[in-house]
Amino acid sequence: MPSPKAKNNCGRSGSIPGVTSNGRYEFMSLSRSPPPHLLQRQGSDPTSARLRASESPTRRRGSGSSNASSSSATGGQQLPEEDCMRLNPSFVGIALSSLLAIDLWLSKRLGVCACEDSSWGSIRPLMKLVEISGHGIPWLAGALYCLYKSDSAAGQEVMLNLLMALVMDLVLVAVVKAVVRRRRPTHNRMDMFATFSVDRYSFPSGHATRAAMCARFLLAHLVLAAPLRVLVLLWAVLVGFSRVLLGRHNVTDVVFGFGMGYCQYNLVEMLWVSPLGLQLMMGQMG
Numbered sequence: 001m002p003s004p005k006a007k008n009n010c011g012r013s014g015s016i017p018g019v020t021s022n023g024r025y026e027f028m029s030l031s032r033s034p035p036p037h038l039l040q041r042q043g044s045d046p047t048s049a050r051l052r053a054s055e056s057p058t059r060r061r062g063s064g065s066s067n068a069s070s071s072s073a074t075g076g077q078q079l080p081e082e083d084c085m086r087l088n089p090s091f092v093g094i095a096l097s098s099l100l101a102i103d104l105w106l107s108k109r110l111g112v113c114a115c116e117d118s119s120w121g122s123i124r125p126l127m128k129l130v131e132i133s134g135h136g137i138p139w140l141a142g143a144l145y146c147l148y149k150s151d152s153a154a155g156q157e158v159m160l161n162l163l164m165a166l167v168m169d170l171v172l173v174a175v176v177k178a179v180v181r182r183r184r185p186t187h188n189r190m191d192m193f194a195t196f197s198v199d200r201y202s203f204p205s206g207h208a209t210r211a212a213m214c215a216r217f218l219l220a221h222l223v224l225a226a227p228l229r230v231l232v233l234l235w236a237v238l239v240g241f242s243r244v245l246l247g248r249h250n251v252t253d254v255v256f257g258f259g260m261g262y263c264q265y266n267l268v269e270m271l272w273v274s275p276l277g278l279q280l281m282m283g284q285m286g
């Protein structure tokens, strides 16, 4: 188990889980006032900062009857609309915030190889090897090589579909990352081999989607011997674990990535290109 040295502050600071500057989820207590240092950032003292906030036109918007209950709850002082919403968060909001807080806390604790001087920093090179084994470049290069070397129509068909699956995975992951824009954990060191610009985002883990999709692909088309099938499954799980241990991802990035990769394989099966289909496509193009 990790020793007390496991505090991975090798990245940037950020000991309060989930506190962000762009208005995303914050995991401070909803019932307490913000800490004084946050209030002081807005003004010279907490009281004047609070007053200035309630005076601003945007904050005055909801100061009508809807605030009556909150005024009585706060001893006569009217709360701005946004504060009232924070005091009455929905059940889904609370559940989501709690899940994300647990996710951040757990991921930080599990990031035991996030840098060389982390508690399990000695196995970081091994975890980086696992990382490379799930990277897009070796998979694309391997599939291309096998396609080129394959002398049977069946082999070429499988490799062509694997190639298309890998490209589709890269595109889908990039789209989701660009839409969700969840930043990587603060303790991650961005020293990854060959990344795209969207790879500064962490949700979902591209390695996890690829591992899940490729594992299903291999099990369905290429790996038949039972011991090897077990190895394929172990590899996929290890790739997922290594993302969190290296501090690259939060647990939810990897769990979602596995789910997404699993579903992507269903799409690969649906869009499967047969030699006949390929000939028809070529014929239509030519």
Ligand SMILES: CC(C)=CCC/C(C)=C/CC/C(C)=C/COP(=O)(O)O
Binding pocket: 135, 136, 137, 140, 170, 192, 193, 194, 195, 196, 199, 201, 202, 204, 205, 206, 207, 208, 243, 248
């Ligand atoms: C031929 C070509 C353009 C290949 C690109 C392959 C490439 C750079 C893939 C990116 C793989 C990567 C670093 C994904 C990020 O994985 P996460 O698990 O950190 O989300």
